[in-house]
Amino acid sequence: MDLMDQSATRTGLSTERLERITAHLNRNYIDPGKIAGCQVAVTRHGHMAYFRSFGQMDRERGKPMADDTIFRIYSMSKPITSVALMMLYEQGYFQLDDPVSRYIPEWRDHKVWVSGDGDKMELVAPNQPMTFRHVLSHSGGLTYGSLLAALGAPDDGHPVDKAYAEHKVRRGHGETLHDFAMKLAKVPLRYHPGERWMYSLSTDVCGYLVEAISGQRFDHYLQEHIFGPLRMKDTGFVVPADKVGRFAANYQRQPNKTLRLIDDPETSDYLKQPSFLSGGGGLVSTTADYLRFCDMLRRGGELDGARILGPRTIGLMRKNHLAGGQDLTQMAIGGFSETANQGVGFGLGFAMTLSEVTTGALGEGDYYWGGAASTIFWVDPKEDLTVVFMTQLMPSGAFNFRGQLKNIIYSSIVD
Numbered sequence: 001m002d003l004m005d006q007s008a009t010r011t012g013l014s015t016e017r018l019e020r021i022t023a024h025l026n027r028n029y030i031d032p033g034k035i036a037g038c039q040v041a042v043t044r045h046g047h048m049a050y051f052r053s054f055g056q057m058d059r060e061r062g063k064p065m066a067d068d069t070i071f072r073i074y075s076m077s078k079p080i081t082s083v084a085l086m087m088l089y090e091q092g093y094f095q096l097d098d099p100v101s102r103y104i105p106e107w108r109d110h111k112v113w114v115s116g117d118g119d120k121m122e123l124v125a126p127n128q129p130m131t132f133r134h135v136l137s138h139s140g141g142l143t144y145g146s147l148l149a150a151l152g153a154p155d156d157g158h159p160v161d162k163a164y165a166e167h168k169v170r171r172g173h174g175e176t177l178h179d180f181a182m183k184l185a186k187v188p189l190r191y192h193p194g195e196r197w198m199y200s201l202s203t204d205v206c207g208y209l210v211e212a213i214s215g216q217r218f219d220h221y222l223q224e225h226i227f228g229p230l231r232m233k234d235t236g237f238v239v240p241a242d243k244v245g246r247f248a249a250n251y252q253r254q255p256n257k258t259l260r261l262i263d264d265p266e267t268s269d270y271l272k273q274p275s276f277l278s279g280g281g282g283l284v285s286t287t288a289d290y291l292r293f294c295d296m297l298r299r300g301g302e303l304d305g306a307r308i309l310g311p312r313t314i315g316l317m318r319k320n321h322l323a324g325g326q327d328l329t330q331m332a333i334g335g336f337s338e339t340a341n342q343g344v345g346f347g348l349g350f351a352m353t354l355s356e357v358t359t360g361a362l363g364e365g366d367y368y369w370g371g372a373a374s375t376i377f378w379v380d381p382k383e384d385l386t387v388v389f390m391t392q393l394m395p396s397g398a399f400n401f402r403g404q405l406k407n408i409i410y411s412s413i414v415d
Contacts, residue, residue, distance in 0.1 A: 010045065010047045011043075011044040011045060011047050011048075011049040012044060012045070012413055012414060012415030013042070013044055013049040013050070013409075013412045013413055013414065014412045014413075014414045015049070015050075017408075017411065017412035017414070018042065018049060018050045018408070018409070018412045020408045020412075021040055021042075021050060021052070021405065021408050021409070022052060022054075024404065024408060025038060025040070025054055026054065029054075029055075029399070030054050030055040033258075033259065034253075034257070034259075034399070035055065035251070035259075035374075035391050035393050035399075036055055036056045036057070036058075036059040036249065036251055036259060036391075036392070036393075037053070037054050037055030037056045037057055037059075037064075037065035037248070037391065038053075038054050038055060038065070038389065038390060038391035039051075039052070039053045039054065039065060039067075039069065039071075039287045039388075039389070039390040039391070040052055040054075040387075040388075040389050040390075040405070041287050041288075041291055041386075041387070041388045041389075042385070042386075042387050042409055043291065043294075043295070043385070043386045043387075044383065044384055044385045044386075044413075045384050046295065046298075046299075046384075049412075051067075051287075053065040053066065053067050053069070057069045057246075057248040057249065058248065058249045058265060059249065059251075059259070059261075060249065060261060060264070065248075066246060067287075067288075068234070068246055068286055068288065069246055069247075069248050069286065069287075069390070070234055070239055070243060070246045070247045070248065070284050070285070070286055071248055071284060071285060071286065071287075071373070071375060071390045071391075071392060072248075072250055072263070072270065072284055072371070072372075072373050072375075072392060073283050073284060073285045073290065073371045073373075073375050073390075074281040074371035074372035074373055074375070075203075075280065075281050075338055075369060075370060075371045075372060076283070076285070076290065076369060076370065076371040076375050076376075076377060077203070077278065077279060077280060077281050077282055077283040077371075078203040078279070078280055078281070078349060078369055079293075079297075079349045079350055079369055080222065080226060080235075080279075080283065080293060081203050081206050081207050081210070081279030081280065081349070082136055082203065082206060082317065082348055082349025082350075083226065083308065083309060083317075083349065084206075084207075084210050084218075084221060084222055084225065084226060084279070085132075085136065085206045085209055085210055086136075086309060086313055086317060086348065086349075087225060087226075087308065087309060088209075088210065088213050088214060089132070089313070090309060090310060090313055093213050094132050094213070095132070096131065096132050096133040096136075096348075097131045097132070097133055098131060098132055099129035099130065099131055100129070100130050100131060100132060100134075100135055100140070100205070100209070101129060101130075103209055103212045103213055104181055104185070104205075104208070104209075104212065106181070106182055106185035107130065107181075107184070107185050108129075109185075110126060110130065110141075110185070110188070110189055111123035111124060111125060111126070111188050111189070112124050112125070112126050112127075112141060112188060112189045112190075112191065112192050113159060113160050113188040113189065113190060113191075116159065117159040117162065118159070118162070121159060121163075121188065123188050126141070126189060126192050126193055127192045127193070127194075127195070128192070128193055128194060129193065130189070130193040131193065131194075132209075133194075133321060133348070134193045134194060134202075135202040135203075135205050135206055135209070136202070136206060136321075136347075136348040136349055137197070137202075137321045137322070137346050137347065137348060137349075138197055138198060138199055138200050138202050138203075138346065139193065139194055139195075139196065139197050139198075139321075139322065139323075139331070139346075140189070140193045140194075140200075140202055141189025141190050141191050141192065141193050141198075142184070142189065142190070142198070142200040142201050142202050142205070143158070143160055143161055143164065143190050143198055143200050143201070143334070144161075144199060144200055144201055144334075144336075145161050145164030145165060145169050145170075145201070146161050146164065146165055147170070147171070147201075156335070158190070160187065160188055160189075160190045163186075163187045163188060164187055167183045167186050167187055168183060169183045169184060169187060169201070171201075171204060171276050171278050171280075171281075171282075172276065173269070173274070173275060173276075174275055174276075175275060175276040176275055176276060177204070177207060177208040177211055177218060177276065177277060178208065178211075180204065180208065180276065181205065181208045184201070184205070190333075191333070194323055195323065196331055196332070196333050197322060197328060197331040197332045197333070197346060198332065198333050198334045199334055199336055199337040199338075201280060202280075203279050203280035203349070204278055204279055204280040204281075206279055206280075207277060207278065207279025207280070208279075210279070217277070218277040218279065219236065219237050219277050222236075223236070225308075226293075226308060227289075229306035229308065230289075230292050230293060230296055230303055230304075230306055230308065231292065231304070232285070232289040232290075232292055232293060233289065234246075234284075234285060234286045234288075234289050235283060235284065235285040235286070235289045235290075235293075236283065236284065237270075237273070237274055237277055237278075237282050237283060237284075238270060238271065238272065238273050238274070238284075239265075239268070239270045239271055239284055241271070244265060244266060244271060247265035247268070247270070247284070248265060248392045249261055249263065249264060249265050249392060250262055250263035250265075250268075250373055250392040250394065251392060251393055251394070252393075252394045252395075253393060253394070253395070253398045259393075262394065270284055281371070281372065286390075287388050287390050290377060290388050290390075291386065291388050294377055294379050294386040294388060295386060296308050297314060297367075297379050297386075298379050298381070298384065298386055300314055300315075301313065301314050316347075316348065317347050317348040317349055317350065317367075318347050318350055318352055318367040318381075319347050319352075320345030320346065320347060320352060320354060321345075321346065321347050321348060322345055322346055325345075326345075327341065327342070327343055327344055327345055327354055327355075327358070328340075328341035328342075328344045328345070328346065328351075329341045329342050329343075329344075336397075338351075338369055338370035338371070338396060339351040339368075339369070339370070340359065342358050342359055342360075343355040343356075343357070343358025343359035343360075344359060347367065349369075350367035350368060350369055351367065351368055351369060352365065352366060352367040352368070353365065353366050353368075361403055361406050362406055362407070362410040363378065363380050363383075363406055363410060364382070365380065365381060365382050366378045366379060366380040366381075366382075366385075367379055368402075370396055370402065371396065372394055372395065372396050373391065373392045373393060373394050373396065374389075374391050374392070374393040374394070374395075374396045374398065374399070374401060375388075375389065375390050375391065375396075376388075376389045376401055376402045376405075377389070378402070383410075383413060385409075385413075387405065387409060389401055389402075389405060
Protein backbone atom coordinates (compact mmCIF):
# COMPACT_ATOMS: atom_id res chain seq x y z
CA MET A 1 0.00 0.00 0.00
CA ASP A 2 1.39 3.40 -1.02
CA LEU A 3 0.64 5.50 2.06
CA MET A 4 1.35 8.80 0.31
CA ASP A 5 -0.62 8.34 -2.91
CA GLN A 6 -3.57 10.73 -3.13
CA SER A 7 -4.13 10.50 -6.88
CA ALA A 8 -7.81 10.64 -7.84
CA THR A 9 -7.00 8.68 -10.98
CA ARG A 10 -5.82 5.72 -8.87
CA THR A 11 -8.46 5.86 -6.13
CA GLY A 12 -11.53 7.25 -7.90
CA LEU A 13 -11.90 9.62 -4.96
CA SER A 14 -11.91 13.39 -5.38
CA THR A 15 -9.08 14.91 -3.33
CA GLU A 16 -10.96 18.20 -3.20
CA ARG A 17 -14.14 16.62 -1.88
CA LEU A 18 -12.23 14.51 0.66
CA GLU A 19 -10.85 17.74 2.10
CA ARG A 20 -14.32 18.27 3.53
CA ILE A 21 -13.21 15.75 6.18
CA THR A 22 -10.57 18.26 7.28
CA ALA A 23 -13.02 21.17 7.42
CA HIS A 24 -15.70 19.09 9.16
CA LEU A 25 -13.49 17.71 11.92
CA ASN A 26 -11.73 21.02 12.59
CA ARG A 27 -14.95 23.03 12.65
CA ASN A 28 -17.09 20.65 14.68
CA TYR A 29 -14.66 18.82 16.97
CA ILE A 30 -11.09 20.11 17.16
CA ASP A 31 -11.64 23.89 17.30
CA PRO A 32 -14.49 23.72 19.88
CA GLY A 33 -12.51 21.20 21.97
CA LYS A 34 -15.07 18.40 21.78
CA ILE A 35 -12.20 15.96 21.22
CA ALA A 36 -8.50 16.46 21.89
CA GLY A 37 -7.42 15.01 18.55
CA CYS A 38 -8.06 12.34 15.96
CA GLN A 39 -6.72 10.63 12.87
CA VAL A 40 -8.43 9.57 9.63
CA ALA A 41 -7.22 7.25 6.87
CA VAL A 42 -9.14 6.42 3.68
CA THR A 43 -7.87 3.94 1.09
CA ARG A 44 -9.38 2.71 -2.16
CA HIS A 45 -8.04 0.04 -4.51
CA GLY A 46 -5.15 -0.32 -2.04
CA HIS A 47 -3.97 3.31 -2.38
CA MET A 48 -4.12 5.99 0.27
CA ALA A 49 -6.60 8.69 -0.71
CA TYR A 50 -6.62 10.63 2.56
CA PHE A 51 -4.54 10.56 5.73
CA ARG A 52 -4.55 13.32 8.30
CA SER A 53 -3.75 13.85 11.98
CA PHE A 54 -5.70 16.48 13.92
CA GLY A 55 -5.32 18.23 17.26
CA GLN A 56 -3.46 16.76 20.21
CA MET A 57 -2.66 13.24 21.35
CA ASP A 58 -2.00 14.50 24.90
CA ARG A 59 -3.71 17.76 25.79
CA GLU A 60 -2.15 18.05 29.25
CA ARG A 61 1.38 17.94 27.82
CA GLY A 62 0.53 19.92 24.67
CA LYS A 63 1.65 17.07 22.40
CA PRO A 64 0.29 17.23 18.83
CA MET A 65 -1.29 14.14 17.29
CA ALA A 66 1.53 12.26 15.57
CA ASP A 67 1.06 10.07 12.50
CA ASP A 68 2.33 7.07 14.49
CA THR A 69 0.28 7.69 17.66
CA ILE A 70 -0.71 4.55 19.58
CA PHE A 71 -4.40 4.27 20.52
CA ARG A 72 -6.51 2.08 22.79
CA ILE A 73 -8.74 0.30 20.28
CA TYR A 74 -10.93 -1.52 22.81
CA SER A 75 -13.62 -3.44 20.88
CA MET A 76 -11.79 -3.11 17.57
CA SER A 77 -9.84 -5.98 19.16
CA LYS A 78 -12.87 -8.17 18.48
CA PRO A 79 -12.45 -8.58 14.69
CA ILE A 80 -8.78 -9.50 15.23
CA THR A 81 -9.74 -12.16 17.80
CA SER A 82 -12.46 -13.47 15.49
CA VAL A 83 -9.94 -13.82 12.67
CA ALA A 84 -7.60 -15.66 15.05
CA LEU A 85 -10.30 -18.20 15.91
CA MET A 86 -11.34 -18.62 12.27
CA MET A 87 -7.73 -19.47 11.40
CA LEU A 88 -8.23 -22.56 13.57
CA TYR A 89 -11.57 -23.23 11.87
CA GLU A 90 -9.66 -23.38 8.58
CA GLN A 91 -7.39 -26.04 10.09
CA GLY A 92 -10.36 -28.29 10.84
CA TYR A 93 -10.42 -27.94 14.62
CA PHE A 94 -14.15 -27.17 14.75
CA GLN A 95 -17.30 -26.62 12.73
CA LEU A 96 -19.35 -23.48 13.28
CA ASP A 97 -22.25 -25.46 14.76
CA ASP A 98 -20.08 -27.54 17.10
CA PRO A 99 -20.82 -26.94 20.79
CA VAL A 100 -18.30 -24.72 22.55
CA SER A 101 -18.35 -27.33 25.33
CA ARG A 102 -16.13 -29.52 23.13
CA TYR A 103 -13.27 -27.31 24.33
CA ILE A 104 -14.86 -25.99 27.54
CA PRO A 105 -16.45 -29.13 29.01
CA GLU A 106 -17.47 -27.21 32.14
CA TRP A 107 -20.10 -25.44 29.98
CA ARG A 108 -22.09 -28.61 29.25
CA ASP A 109 -24.51 -27.90 32.10
CA HIS A 110 -25.37 -24.31 31.20
CA LYS A 111 -28.95 -23.34 31.98
CA VAL A 112 -31.07 -20.48 30.63
CA TRP A 113 -32.71 -17.86 32.84
CA VAL A 114 -36.52 -17.71 32.62
CA SER A 115 -37.57 -15.62 35.62
CA GLY A 116 -36.77 -14.75 39.20
CA ASP A 117 -33.69 -13.49 40.99
CA GLY A 118 -30.91 -14.97 43.10
CA ASP A 119 -31.84 -18.28 44.72
CA LYS A 120 -35.35 -17.99 43.27
CA MET A 121 -34.26 -18.03 39.63
CA GLU A 122 -36.20 -20.33 37.36
CA LEU A 123 -33.77 -21.99 34.94
CA VAL A 124 -34.30 -24.38 32.03
CA ALA A 125 -32.07 -26.41 29.75
CA PRO A 126 -31.13 -24.54 26.55
CA ASN A 127 -33.02 -25.38 23.38
CA GLN A 128 -29.66 -26.03 21.75
CA PRO A 129 -26.03 -25.94 22.91
CA MET A 130 -24.03 -22.74 22.57
CA THR A 131 -21.90 -23.11 19.44
CA PHE A 132 -18.84 -21.48 17.90
CA ARG A 133 -21.17 -19.59 15.55
CA HIS A 134 -22.97 -18.19 18.59
CA VAL A 135 -19.88 -16.90 20.39
CA LEU A 136 -18.51 -15.39 17.18
CA SER A 137 -21.80 -13.56 16.59
CA HIS A 138 -22.85 -12.55 20.16
CA SER A 139 -25.92 -14.79 20.00
CA GLY A 140 -25.04 -17.44 22.58
CA GLY A 141 -26.82 -16.12 25.66
CA LEU A 142 -23.85 -14.41 27.31
CA THR A 143 -24.00 -10.77 28.48
CA TYR A 144 -21.49 -8.15 29.56
CA GLY A 145 -22.70 -8.40 33.15
CA SER A 146 -22.49 -4.92 34.66
CA LEU A 147 -19.17 -4.17 32.92
CA LEU A 148 -20.74 -1.88 30.30
CA ALA A 149 -21.96 0.51 33.01
CA ALA A 150 -18.39 1.82 33.16
CA LEU A 151 -18.78 2.81 29.49
CA GLY A 152 -21.95 4.79 30.10
CA ALA A 153 -24.38 2.03 29.14
CA PRO A 154 -27.62 1.70 31.14
CA ASP A 155 -27.57 -0.97 33.85
CA ASP A 156 -31.04 -2.49 34.16
CA GLY A 157 -30.07 -4.63 37.13
CA HIS A 158 -31.05 -7.84 35.33
CA PRO A 159 -30.84 -10.97 37.52
CA VAL A 160 -28.34 -12.60 35.12
CA ASP A 161 -26.04 -9.58 35.36
CA LYS A 162 -26.30 -9.81 39.14
CA ALA A 163 -25.16 -13.44 38.87
CA TYR A 164 -22.11 -12.27 36.91
CA ALA A 165 -21.25 -9.94 39.79
CA GLU A 166 -21.88 -12.65 42.39
CA HIS A 167 -19.45 -15.01 40.67
CA LYS A 168 -16.95 -12.16 40.10
CA VAL A 169 -16.92 -12.47 36.31
CA ARG A 170 -14.49 -9.75 35.31
CA ARG A 171 -11.59 -8.92 33.00
CA GLY A 172 -9.32 -7.01 35.36
CA HIS A 173 -5.97 -7.34 37.08
CA GLY A 174 -5.28 -10.80 38.47
CA GLU A 175 -7.85 -12.55 36.28
CA THR A 176 -6.88 -15.09 33.62
CA LEU A 177 -8.71 -16.33 30.55
CA HIS A 178 -9.02 -19.79 32.06
CA ASP A 179 -10.46 -18.59 35.39
CA PHE A 180 -12.80 -16.27 33.48
CA ALA A 181 -14.14 -19.17 31.41
CA MET A 182 -14.62 -21.30 34.54
CA LYS A 183 -16.64 -18.53 36.23
CA LEU A 184 -18.87 -18.21 33.16
CA ALA A 185 -19.72 -21.91 33.55
CA LYS A 186 -21.52 -21.00 36.78
CA VAL A 187 -23.79 -18.22 35.51
CA PRO A 188 -27.07 -18.71 33.63
CA LEU A 189 -27.53 -17.70 30.00
CA ARG A 190 -29.72 -14.63 29.42
CA TYR A 191 -31.61 -16.29 26.53
CA HIS A 192 -31.63 -19.47 24.49
CA PRO A 193 -28.59 -19.67 22.16
CA GLY A 194 -29.32 -18.43 18.66
CA GLU A 195 -32.65 -16.81 19.53
CA ARG A 196 -31.46 -13.27 20.28
CA TRP A 197 -28.40 -11.02 19.95
CA MET A 198 -26.73 -9.23 22.83
CA TYR A 199 -23.38 -7.47 22.94
CA SER A 200 -21.39 -9.56 25.36
CA LEU A 201 -18.19 -11.10 26.66
CA SER A 202 -18.38 -13.64 23.82
CA THR A 203 -15.23 -12.43 22.06
CA ASP A 204 -13.22 -12.81 25.26
CA VAL A 205 -14.46 -16.40 25.20
CA CYS A 206 -13.18 -16.62 21.61
CA GLY A 207 -9.76 -15.58 22.92
CA TYR A 208 -9.87 -18.37 25.48
CA LEU A 209 -10.91 -20.84 22.78
CA VAL A 210 -7.85 -19.83 20.72
CA GLU A 211 -5.70 -20.75 23.72
CA ALA A 212 -7.58 -23.97 24.46
CA ILE A 213 -7.45 -25.20 20.86
CA SER A 214 -3.96 -24.06 19.88
CA GLY A 215 -2.23 -24.74 23.19
CA GLN A 216 -0.54 -21.35 22.79
CA ARG A 217 -0.95 -18.28 25.00
CA PHE A 218 -3.36 -15.90 23.31
CA ASP A 219 -0.99 -12.94 22.92
CA HIS A 220 1.75 -15.22 21.58
CA TYR A 221 -0.70 -16.72 19.08
CA LEU A 222 -1.71 -13.26 17.81
CA GLN A 223 1.89 -12.17 17.47
CA GLU A 224 2.99 -15.30 15.62
CA HIS A 225 0.01 -15.74 13.34
CA ILE A 226 -1.37 -12.22 12.73
CA PHE A 227 0.73 -9.29 13.94
CA GLY A 228 4.08 -10.67 12.84
CA PRO A 229 3.03 -11.81 9.35
CA LEU A 230 1.08 -8.56 8.72
CA ARG A 231 3.92 -6.42 10.12
CA MET A 232 1.58 -4.82 12.65
CA LYS A 233 4.56 -3.68 14.69
CA ASP A 234 2.72 -1.49 17.22
CA THR A 235 -0.27 -3.72 18.04
CA GLY A 236 -0.49 -5.69 21.26
CA PHE A 237 -1.75 -5.80 24.84
CA VAL A 238 0.98 -3.60 26.29
CA VAL A 239 2.75 -0.36 25.31
CA PRO A 240 6.51 -0.96 25.61
CA ALA A 241 8.62 1.56 27.51
CA ASP A 242 10.31 2.82 24.35
CA LYS A 243 6.90 3.66 22.79
CA VAL A 244 5.23 5.45 25.70
CA GLY A 245 5.99 8.81 24.10
CA ARG A 246 3.69 7.84 21.21
CA PHE A 247 0.78 6.71 23.42
CA ALA A 248 -2.30 8.97 23.39
CA ALA A 249 -4.20 10.18 26.45
CA ASN A 250 -7.77 8.97 26.90
CA TYR A 251 -10.61 11.35 27.72
CA GLN A 252 -14.21 11.18 28.88
CA ARG A 253 -16.92 13.58 27.78
CA GLN A 254 -18.50 15.08 30.89
CA PRO A 255 -22.20 16.02 31.31
CA ASN A 256 -21.14 19.69 30.97
CA LYS A 257 -19.54 18.76 27.59
CA THR A 258 -15.96 19.28 28.77
CA LEU A 259 -13.20 16.67 28.55
CA ARG A 260 -11.76 14.89 31.57
CA LEU A 261 -8.52 12.89 31.44
CA ILE A 262 -9.32 9.31 32.48
CA ASP A 263 -6.12 7.49 31.47
CA ASP A 264 -2.77 9.28 31.52
CA PRO A 265 -0.44 7.61 28.97
CA GLU A 266 2.53 7.85 31.35
CA THR A 267 0.79 6.04 34.23
CA SER A 268 -1.63 3.83 32.28
CA ASP A 269 -2.25 0.17 33.07
CA TYR A 270 -1.36 -0.48 29.41
CA LEU A 271 2.30 0.03 30.32
CA LYS A 272 2.45 -3.33 32.12
CA GLN A 273 1.67 -6.84 30.94
CA PRO A 274 -1.94 -7.71 31.82
CA SER A 275 -2.87 -11.05 33.35
CA PHE A 276 -6.15 -11.04 31.41
CA LEU A 277 -5.59 -11.00 27.65
CA SER A 278 -8.88 -9.49 26.50
CA GLY A 279 -9.71 -10.46 22.95
CA GLY A 280 -12.84 -8.41 23.36
CA GLY A 281 -11.17 -5.13 24.22
CA GLY A 282 -7.57 -5.27 25.33
CA LEU A 283 -5.43 -4.21 22.36
CA VAL A 284 -3.63 -1.01 21.44
CA SER A 285 -2.74 -0.20 17.84
CA THR A 286 -1.96 2.52 15.33
CA THR A 287 -3.87 3.69 12.30
CA ALA A 288 -1.15 2.26 10.03
CA ASP A 289 -1.29 -1.15 11.74
CA TYR A 290 -5.07 -1.37 11.68
CA LEU A 291 -5.07 -0.33 8.04
CA ARG A 292 -2.86 -3.34 7.32
CA PHE A 293 -5.38 -5.59 9.09
CA CYS A 294 -8.22 -4.01 7.06
CA ASP A 295 -6.25 -4.33 3.85
CA MET A 296 -5.75 -8.03 4.54
CA LEU A 297 -9.54 -8.35 4.86
CA ARG A 298 -10.13 -6.28 1.72
CA ARG A 299 -7.75 -8.49 -0.26
CA GLY A 300 -9.50 -11.69 0.84
CA GLY A 301 -7.17 -12.68 3.66
CA GLU A 302 -3.71 -11.96 2.21
CA LEU A 303 -1.33 -9.00 2.33
CA ASP A 304 2.21 -8.67 0.97
CA GLY A 305 2.57 -12.43 0.61
CA ALA A 306 1.22 -13.25 4.09
CA ARG A 307 -1.91 -15.40 3.86
CA ILE A 308 -3.95 -15.12 7.08
CA LEU A 309 -7.29 -16.56 5.91
CA GLY A 310 -8.74 -17.87 2.68
CA PRO A 311 -11.01 -15.51 0.72
CA ARG A 312 -14.04 -17.76 1.12
CA THR A 313 -13.60 -17.72 4.89
CA ILE A 314 -13.60 -13.91 4.84
CA GLY A 315 -16.74 -14.11 2.70
CA LEU A 316 -18.39 -16.37 5.26
CA MET A 317 -17.45 -14.07 8.15
CA ARG A 318 -19.01 -11.00 6.58
CA LYS A 319 -22.35 -12.69 5.86
CA ASN A 320 -25.27 -12.05 8.21
CA HIS A 321 -25.47 -15.00 10.64
CA LEU A 322 -28.47 -13.79 12.63
CA ALA A 323 -31.32 -16.33 12.65
CA GLY A 324 -33.52 -16.17 9.57
CA GLY A 325 -31.47 -13.35 8.07
CA GLN A 326 -33.01 -10.88 10.52
CA ASP A 327 -31.42 -7.55 11.43
CA LEU A 328 -30.52 -6.29 14.89
CA THR A 329 -33.81 -4.43 15.21
CA GLN A 330 -35.52 -7.82 15.42
CA MET A 331 -32.82 -9.69 17.34
CA ALA A 332 -30.99 -7.35 19.73
CA ILE A 333 -31.64 -6.95 23.43
CA GLY A 334 -29.72 -4.73 25.80
CA GLY A 335 -28.95 -1.06 25.60
CA PHE A 336 -25.45 -0.88 24.17
CA SER A 337 -23.32 -1.92 21.23
CA GLU A 338 -20.97 -0.31 18.73
CA THR A 339 -23.65 -0.09 16.02
CA ALA A 340 -27.16 1.08 15.34
CA ASN A 341 -29.73 -1.67 14.82
CA GLN A 342 -31.85 -0.68 11.82
CA GLY A 343 -30.80 -2.48 8.64
CA VAL A 344 -27.71 -3.94 10.33
CA GLY A 345 -26.78 -7.61 10.49
CA PHE A 346 -24.02 -9.41 12.34
CA GLY A 347 -21.59 -12.03 11.12
CA LEU A 348 -18.57 -13.76 12.62
CA GLY A 349 -16.88 -10.80 14.28
CA PHE A 350 -18.35 -7.91 12.28
CA ALA A 351 -21.55 -5.95 11.83
CA MET A 352 -22.61 -5.22 8.26
CA THR A 353 -24.93 -2.84 6.43
CA LEU A 354 -27.79 -4.91 5.00
CA SER A 355 -29.80 -2.06 3.53
CA GLU A 356 -28.87 1.53 2.69
CA VAL A 357 -32.55 2.47 2.68
CA THR A 358 -33.22 1.06 6.15
CA THR A 359 -30.03 2.40 7.73
CA GLY A 360 -30.19 5.73 5.90
CA ALA A 361 -26.46 5.37 5.30
CA LEU A 362 -24.36 4.59 2.25
CA GLY A 363 -22.15 1.51 2.02
CA GLU A 364 -24.48 -1.47 1.64
CA GLY A 365 -22.45 -4.66 2.05
CA ASP A 366 -19.69 -3.08 4.11
CA TYR A 367 -18.55 -4.71 7.36
CA TYR A 368 -17.26 -2.94 10.41
CA TRP A 369 -17.00 -2.38 14.14
CA GLY A 370 -15.82 0.25 16.62
CA GLY A 371 -14.28 0.71 20.04
CA ALA A 372 -15.25 2.26 23.37
CA ALA A 373 -12.95 5.26 22.86
CA SER A 374 -14.83 6.19 19.63
CA THR A 375 -12.45 4.44 17.22
CA ILE A 376 -14.10 3.06 14.07
CA PHE A 377 -13.27 1.16 10.90
CA TRP A 378 -15.07 -0.31 7.94
CA VAL A 379 -14.24 -2.32 4.84
CA ASP A 380 -16.47 -2.02 1.75
CA PRO A 381 -15.85 -4.84 -0.76
CA LYS A 382 -18.12 -3.35 -3.41
CA GLU A 383 -16.26 -0.02 -3.45
CA ASP A 384 -12.88 -1.62 -2.59
CA LEU A 385 -12.68 0.92 0.23
CA THR A 386 -11.26 0.91 3.76
CA VAL A 387 -11.58 3.60 6.43
CA VAL A 388 -9.95 3.86 9.86
CA PHE A 389 -10.79 6.63 12.34
CA MET A 390 -8.88 6.93 15.61
CA THR A 391 -9.53 9.15 18.60
CA GLN A 392 -9.65 8.64 22.39
CA LEU A 393 -13.05 9.78 23.65
CA MET A 394 -15.38 7.83 25.90
CA PRO A 395 -18.21 6.95 25.65
CA SER A 396 -18.25 5.90 22.02
CA GLY A 397 -21.84 7.01 21.49
CA ALA A 398 -21.09 10.68 22.13
CA PHE A 399 -20.86 11.56 18.42
CA ASN A 400 -21.83 9.77 15.20
CA PHE A 401 -18.39 9.86 13.59
CA ARG A 402 -19.19 6.87 11.38
CA GLY A 403 -22.30 8.39 9.83
CA GLN A 404 -20.68 11.77 9.29
CA LEU A 405 -17.55 10.33 7.68
CA LYS A 406 -19.64 8.06 5.48
CA ASN A 407 -21.56 11.03 4.10
CA ILE A 408 -18.35 12.81 3.16
CA ILE A 409 -16.32 9.84 1.92
CA TYR A 410 -18.95 8.14 -0.26
CA SER A 411 -19.92 11.44 -1.83
CA SER A 412 -16.24 11.83 -2.77
CA ILE A 413 -16.29 8.72 -4.98
CA VAL A 414 -16.38 10.10 -8.52
CA ASP A 415 -15.66 7.12 -10.80
